Amino acid sequence: MGRVLLRLLAGLVLVVVVLLAVLIFNTLRYKPEATADSATPYELGADxxxxxxxxxxxxxxxxxxxxxxxxxxxxxxxxxxxxxxxxxxxxxxxxxxxxxxxxxxxxxxxxxxxxxxxxxxxxxxxxxxxxxxxxxxxxxxxxxxxxxxxxxxxxxxxxxxxxxxxxxxxxxxxxxxxxxxxxxxxxxxxxxxxxxxxxxxxxxxxxxxxxxxxxxxxxxxxxxxxxLDQPVASINLSEKGYVTLELVAKSAGGHSSMPPRVTAVGRIAKAITRLQDNPVPGGLTGISEEFFDGLGRHFSFGQRVVFANRWLFKPLLETILAGSPTTDAMLRSTTAPTMLTGSSKDNVLAAEASAKINFRIHPRDSVADIVAHVRQTIDDPEIEIRYDESLANPASPxxxxxxxxxxxxxxxxxxxxxxxxxxxxxxxxxxxxxxxxxxxxxxxxxxxxxxxxxxxxxxxxxxxxxxxxxxxxxxxxxxxxxxxx
Known part of the structure; x- marks a missing residue:
């Protein structure tokens, strides 16, 4: 029994050593592109x-x-x-x-x-x-x-x-x-x-x-x-698209003293919560991966370990990047509730309540993808989804x-x-x-x-x-x- 345990421990140590060697090797290879350093920057000589x-x-x-x-x-x-x-x-x-x-x-x-x-x-x-x-x-x-x-x-x-x-x-x-x-x-x-x-x-x-x-x-x-200690020039290859969806819920209205279990306002509020809790799927693919792959090469060695070994750390890296609004916007189509309407008086139930949700569309998604995501996520056939097709723009190529x-x-x-x-x-x-x-x-x-x-x-x-x-x-x-x- 003792020999078997020793063999298992030796095997585990070997796996760890090999894994560390692979991580270090990949990180050492993962470095910025070599560029020719000019002695002095170019000067046109303009006034x-x-x-x-x-x-x-x-x-x-x-x-x-x-x-x-x-x-x-x-x-x-x-x-x-x-x-x-x-x-x-x-x-x-x-x-x-x-x-x-x-x-x-x-x-x-x-x-x-x-x-x-x-x-x-x-x-x-x-x-x-x-x-x-x-x-x-x-x-x-x-x-x-x-x-x-x-x-x-x-x-x-x-x-x-x-x-x-x-x-x-x-x-x-x-x-x-x-x-x-x-x-x-x-x-x-x-x-x-x-x-x-x-x-x-x-x-x-x-x-x-x-x-x-x-x-x-x-x-x-x-x-x-x-x-990142040094300046970085981001030469952008594309720009996000744009669509604003309006969610509309209707009810009988009436006096606030006798409300139904779910009001039109409550239905809209629930839909917004679901959309914010379930963002459009994203991740490190396509142009997002190109950006972070290029950027990651300029970080410190310890940080480069994660970027250089995305085969292992990709889920962790995506979670970290999704934690900041700036970097999360690079990973996915974003969801931004911006406008709400309901009753015009505090003691009157809204016969119609609505919310406008602005989406900035990642190149991997289409306007139709965004509409489908919203329908599936809110999961409420009583809510109508409206948008002006003339104002909807897909992401650029x-x-x-x-x-x-x-x-x-x-x-x-x-x-x-x-x-x-x-x-x-x-x-x-x-x-x-x-x-x-x-x-x-x-x-x-x-x-x-x-x-x-x-x-x-x-x-x-x-x-x-x-x-x-x-x-x-x-x-x-x-x-x-x-x-x-």
Whole structure:
């Protein structure tokens, strides 16, 4: 009996030793992709002082998306003409729906498929009652030693100014791209992007298929991801879709003194609880796995053990990632109850109660999948599910992380910023890229600006600002990217 026990213990020790060896071996192999370190980042040599003044001036135009008839929309386009004369004499320009200009920089080799660089100049409104929270008036464009302040600096006039500054400088230097380059600056991205849709339709009608396009949708993230010490550029390959479902329950109504066992409001409340307790299935597959696989290689050795050995730790890793709203949103289609209606008086039973649930759809799911999930999860035939099909958008197609466009963007990020982590990712909100992508083989999303965790609240919030250093790096990025075309 003792010998048998010793043999079992010896076998167990051997299994543990082999397992540890496998875990360590896999982790040692699981490391970042080797990149060539450049001695100094690429510099285009643009006039950064003038670019800073241009961004300041751009902020002063009140191009608020909820007021598309405001004269500042047309005035902003005139400002661009005055500020970038070489761009406007070298490139052709058409102004399409919602004051969206489309520029064409003719390339020298017509056999090469064109590309498109996009941004938008409309901005969200200032939240009522928040003006006193701003360090500087939101449309003042104040310049201090480090930043340009004001609505639109980050989202997205900074990118528009960076693109045009780079193009103006390169034209002055005698540069002509080999492939044709389009630039499009949306005038209504914040309210749906009809301008970008018009651009895509315009290109399709001319039988022009873009090789790839680039728009906003991510940043170079510094100290944003817990446990990651170095900045990471997430070059996003897709963006989530969007659908809002309305759940409607009806009852006889009446006086609250004689309620039924289950009221219409109670039925809706139960349905919401079931949806929140049973999220849409997700996990580390497809683009989600690509993102976390690329990211995991840059963590410490101890953390890399988990990422490198997903064959063993995948359930644990998915549980950990699902514990944070930020990382959970990368794993699945998200469920967000946002609006409730019931009775108009506290002592009257609601004859009809409803809830609106917003879903951001992961590329693995469809609108039909979301509706089926809701029907099955609430498991209540007395609740009607409604939604406006015209407002429902599937997730955009997943672009290639091996195509020329992705590689050009990646190497240009490294040219401008120096060594950092680069990963393919997923945009969890909506951008104009979902429209432009209908005229392109591949659509990518990143703004070449470095942001920290404290900057996240500035998007659509208070004290929006862009550092002058970021503006310069963004100009250099677009210069490096255009040099490759």
């Amino acid at each position: 950064i002082e003038q670019a800073t003044k241009d961004l300041s001036a751009a902020v002063k135009f009140r191009t608020v998306s909820t007021d598309l008839e405001h004269p500042d929309f047309a005035a902003f386009l005139t400002f661009l003409q005055d500020s970038y004369p070489l761009v406007h004499t070298t490139m052709s320009r058409e102004v399409l729906a919602r004051q969206t200009p489309l520029y064409k920089w003719q390339g020298s080799d017509p056999s090469l498929a064109p590309i498109l660089l996009a941004g938008h100049y409309d901005v969200v409104p200032i939240a009522p009652g928040s003006h006193h929270l701003w360090e500087h008036e939101p449309f003042s464009g104040v310049i201090d030693d480090e930043f340009v302040w004001g609505r639109g600096t980050l989202d997205d006039k900074g990118a528009v100014i960076a693109m045009l500054t780079a193009a103006e400088k390169m034209i002055a230097d005698g540069f002509t791209p080999k492939r044709t380059v389009y630039f499009s600056f949306g005038g209504d991205e914040e309210i749906g992007g009809l301008g970008a849709m018009a651009v895509a339709v315009h290109l399709n009608e001319q039988d022009i298929e873009l090789d790839w396009m680039l728009d906003e949708g991510s940043f170079v993230l510094d100290k944003v991801i817990p446990g 997943v672009s290639s992380a091996q195509a020329t466009g992705y590689l050009d963007i990646k190497t240009s990020i490294l040219d401008a910023f120096g060594p950092l982590a680069t990963v393919p990712g997923l945009t969890i909100a909506a951008t104009d890229a979902r429209h432009y992508g209908k005229a392109a083989k591949d659509a990518y999303r990143i703004n070449p600006f470095k942001i920290e965790g404290s900057d996240l609240a500035r998007f659509h919030g208070t004290n929006e600002r862009l550092s002058i250093e970021n503006l310069e790096t963004g100009i250099n990025f677009f210069g490096a990217l255009l040099q490759k075309q």
